[in-house]
Amino acid sequence: ETGVTQTPRHLVMGMTNKKSLKCEQHLGHNAMYWYKQSAKKPLELMFVYSLEERVENNSVPSRFSPECPNSSHLFLHLHTLQPEDSALYLCASSQVVVDSPLHFGNGTRLTVT
Amino acid sequence: AQRVTQPEKLLSVFKGAPVELKCNYSYSGSPELFWYVQYSRQRLQLLLRHISRESIKGFTADLNKGETSFHLKKPFAQEEDSAMYYCALSGLSGNTPLVFGKGTRLSVIA
Numbered sequence: 001e002t003g004v005t006q007t008p009r010h011l012v013m014g015m016t017n018k019k020s021l022k023c024e025q026h027l028g029h030n031a032m033y034w035y036k037q038s039a040k041k042p043l044e045l046m047f048v049y050s051l052e053e054r055v056e057n058n059s060v061p062s063r064f065s066p067e068c069p070n071s072s073h074l075f076l077h078l079h080t081l082q083p084e085d086s087a088l089y090l091c092a093s094s095q096v097v098v099d100s101p102l103h104f105g106n107g108t109r110l111t112v113t
Numbered sequence: 114a115q116r117v118t119q120p121e122k123l124l125s126v127f128k129g130a131p132v133e134l135k136c137n138y139s140y141s142g143s144p145e146l147f148w149y150v151q152y153s154r155q156r157l158q159l160l161l162r163h164i165s166r167e168s169i170k171g172f173t174a175d176l177n178k179g180e181t182s183f184h185l186k187k188p189f190a191q192e193e194d195s196a197m198y199y200c201a202l203s204g205l206s207g208n209t210p211l212v213f214g215k216g217t218r219l220s221v222i223a
Contacts, residue, residue: 103159
């Protein structure tokens with residue numbers, strides 16, 4: 001599949017577990033993003049990587065830890081999450097140029113029990 | 114600060130009726146505005162952007178800087194237009210990510 005791929009599609013984890021979300025893009029983009037979509041809030045930007053360097057972190061709790069080993073891969077490491085962290089986590093990519101739209105993955109539906 | 118407001122959570126229209134999805138924004142610089150759409154069980158995808166001045170699937174949107182609005186319009190709604198629509202805002206900087214509104218769910222009734 002071309003475009004932006006996220007795995008797993010669904011994840012259920014306990015509050016003491018450690019898990020990771022994976023995102024891969026095959027579009028040749030050089031910027032990648034993690035967004036969180038909760039039921040009662042608009043899409044929230046969590047992290048931005050541009051040219052493999054983190055350029056923005058919108059005050060996300062430390063229980064979320066991103067990793068961008070190269071321009072095609074992005075991870076979100078999770079540990080000691082809270083039930084309120086249950087949400088759809090969307091990965092996106094784009095070119096680092098003006099008016100470059102985001103290309104989104106299908107997201108990972110995370111449930112914290 | 115960037116902010117996008119979509120005042121309607123749900124909009125229901127009959128097939129063939131005109132559609133207008135409202136979007137207002139707040140931004141101190143020159144904005145770039147987008148509409149994204151998410152059809153059922155599909156990923157969020159770009160519908161159109163104001164700088165292109167294009168019509169996609171019969172939808173158009175005009176940036177009104179005086180009213181700070183970017184409403185999405187279509188003269189005749191189709192059932193396949195039923196989806197979640199997000200208005201998004203970015204700045205001119207290439208490193209500025211998009212800020213999304215809460216989204217409006219459009220339901221087209223046959």
